[in-house]
Amino acid sequence: MLWSTLFIPTLREVPAEAEVISHQLLLRAGYIRQLSAGIYNYLLLARRSLLKIEQIVREEMNAIGGQEMLLAALHPAELWQESGRWQVMGDNMFRLKDRFGRDLCLGMTHEEIVTSIARGELRSYKQLPQIWYQIQTKFRDEPRPKSGLLRVRQFIMKDSYTFDLDAKGLDIAYDKHHAAYCKIFDRCGLEYIDVEAHSGAMGGSESHEFMIASDAGEDFVVRCQNCGYRANLEKAVSRASEPLAADLDGNFEPEQFHTPDQKTIADLAQFTNLPETSQMKSLAMVVDKKPVLIMMRGDHQLSETKLAAVLHATELRPAHPQEIVEWFGASAGSLGPVGVNNMRVLADDALKGRRNLITGANRDDYHLRNVTPGEDFRPEYFDLRQAASGDACPNCGSPLEIVKAIEIGHIFKLGYKYAESMGLRVLGEDGKEITPIMGSYGIGIERILTCAIELYHDPDGMALPASIAPFSVVITPVNYREPLQREAADLLYAECTRAGIDALLDDRDERPGVKFKDADLIGIPYRVTIGKKLNEGKVEFGERRTRASEEVLLHGALAHLQKRLGLPVT
RNA sequence: CGGGGCGUAGCGCAGCCUGGUAGCGCACCUGCCUUGGGCGCAGGGGGUCGCAAGUUCAAAUCUUGCCGCCCCGACCA
Structure with missing residues (x-):
């Protein structure tokens, strides 16, 4: 195609609303224009x-x-009601009514x-x-x-x-x-x-x-x-790191102690002088409208996805502060599993076999020491922990990233x-x-x-793989008014077209710098520059990604391009 | 939906605090010039300052409401 006839609105400056690189380049290179939030026109x-x-x-x-x-893109509500997803999809579904008031949605x-x-x-x-x-x-x-x-x-x-x-x-x-x-x-x-x-x-x-x-x-x-x-x-799945301190051995009864203003696991670790790995975190969740208490090792994160999976839950959220007080008689900083019998109590596998840990007492500003899972409370164990970097690989034990x-x-x-x-x-x-x-x-x-x-760009623009670039090659005569250059460019362009290669001929009456900048920006993988070496019958063949360039004979340019594109030479 | 930011020419921005009838760079148009990395010179066109109401002799500027866009969070086959 001839560049001079195309609508490729490249921008010199980055539009203010674009944050990520791909967005900036898609706008600057004239690929897309925004119509509304999350809605784009593809040019x-x-x-x-x-x-x-x-x-x-x-x-x-x-x-x-x-x-x-x-x-069909437009769906009657009935189908989605049958599967139950009319409800499940909630606000994520675009819904509309037809002139008779029937419910429809746009297919997600x-x-x-x-x-x-x-x-x-x-x-x-x-x-x-x-x-x-x-x-x-x-x-x-x-x-x-x-x-x-x-x-x-x-x-x-x-x-x-x-x-x-x-x-x-x-x-x-x-x-x-x-x-x-x-x-x-x-x-x-x-x-x-x-x-x-x-x-x-x-x-x-x-x-x-x-x-x-x-x-x-x-x-x-x-x-x-x-x-x-x-x-x-x-x-x-990953293997948790070892606790930083060994558990106290022996059969001790849970013992309440005063912990004024110690709300977080980090607070408690400092206050009790025992690491986070010796603390138990108590998370009150509401799963399908029912309260559930989740016990995790102090330094571990709950994976809500795993929780939802093991409980076959569709809806899941942390409990509100009022709910917590109502169910536990204490607020979030002092919750614990001991004596809880009005809800399911789940514990992460990492707590199995641990002894004499610290957790909340269900009384504000008090905690319990010597709490042993399986003895002082009987949780259902599951893998509920979100993997963290540095955890050991479940297969080979190497650190995970x-x-x-x-x-x-x-x-x-x-x-x-x-x-x-x-x-x-x-x-x-x-x-x-x-x-x-x-x-x-x-x-x-x-x-x-x-x-x-995102993967392939540099400060000058995109460097797309040839298989998905809008054109395979851009032919750039340095000065298209120059009759010899024009003749050579037209010839190569015609050859490409005949060979079935998507070529873009930059026939614009622009200075070479503008053409080079634009070609770089839109990311065409190969560029054949026709310029000063033409008097020796040579043109410059350049690769966008690597910036490598070599001189080839004008008459060999097509074959060279075909080779680089992995096409049979014609 | 909660928190924050922004809305002035196609793009990037200044002007707003301290009210007085809108400006810069790029882009665009015309002419000349130039032609291997976004040339140069001269001339020119383009903006109901997001919308609405209010305050005022006077509003881009102050006040209120609304709308839109972006970012963080919540959310997310």
Whole structure:
């Protein structure tokens, strides 16, 4: 395409509202413009890049037998009421009414829709398995859109859904997706981490996330550099460090002592001269409207995700101060498990086998010493602890690290949740009804672009992987008015076009500096500069990412480019 | 939804405290000039100062309300 005819509104300065790099560059490079909070228009460059990403996704999904569909974006409330998610999704769902007052919503995901198609049409085991997918816009009324295209209210997603006869079939579909996702992210030039994840409000059992390590991310990944263990922080298992002080041995009775104004674990550690690892933290939570007391080692953090998982809870919050006083007769700084019998008491596994610890006395300004879990109170033990950096790897014992990351893909084994609640059944070989088992697999299309920018940029702009850049090459005649340069540039451009390479010819009447700056900014992977060496028949071939450049003959430029792009030389 | 910040030309900002009818840089238009890293010179166009009400002879400036955007938190397949 000819640059002089295109709308590529590059900016010299960074718009004030952009905080993260990818957002700044997307705006500066003229890829996107904001319409409203979390809602963006994708201009030419973004559109081209996103189309390339979609095409890679499409090819890999087709390769595992996926069938592309285009599903409705506007959904009747009834479907979501059937699955129960009309309620569950709460304010995250965009809702509207039609002229007759019927409730509708904008699709945030399509489990209900594919299930509704399947239950009307799939009748026999012979029709399974099925892999259906779509690449289209989804809507979520995010409470706080932010970071450019990272957290938005309208975005493109590839979602696939699988239907299988049994768990074994689902395993196959799941593994196929896992493999396809690896190929997709490889082809997009991204270094990803696939982690075990929690399946959240989707329901279901096994789940993996594909993450890109980045400071712009909102998720945390725990990983072991030694053995390769990796997991979402919400799910990560780790070995806690040893307590800093040995427990007092022996059978002692809990003993109350006065602790004026000692509210936090740190206060108590100082006051009692015993480390945080010898303290027990008492957390009053409200889980599905019922109070629960959680006991943790003093220096440990509760993972609310793990808590929700073990209790199969949908709603979970810390108790309000008034509730705490009502249930415990004391306020938050002095809570403890001894004598509590009006609620479930849970304890983290790290408290198993500990003896004679310190915890609250359920009386303001008093604590108890010599409290032994399992003797002085009988908790239900679970793994409730959030992994922390420095914890030991559960597999090999090496120290774990925690990195910030952006989620770009998520695969789930859904199980029977939707098939059951929405009445999807087929007849099996023996003539009996079978409920198919489902899987659901998403990829955030814009996030691939965003992550590529976060990963690959320098002070001059983006340096996109060739597979997803809006153009493969930019041809830059230093002075397009110069007839020889023009002739050479036009020739190379025509050659590229004939060879099926996306070339951008910078035919603008601009000074070379402007053209170079713009080319760098928009991140085209290769640039052929046509200038002073043309009288020797040579042009300059440059690589954006590395800044490496070499002189090649004009007549060999196309072949050189094809080689670098991994294409057959024509 | 809680806390904070910002809203003045397409972009970045000053002016606001101390009220007197809007300015700078970049971008844009015209002409000349220049052509290997956002040239130079000259001329020019563009703003109901987020919206509304109030105070005042007079409001970008003071007061109140609303709206929008950004950041932190809560939230988040």
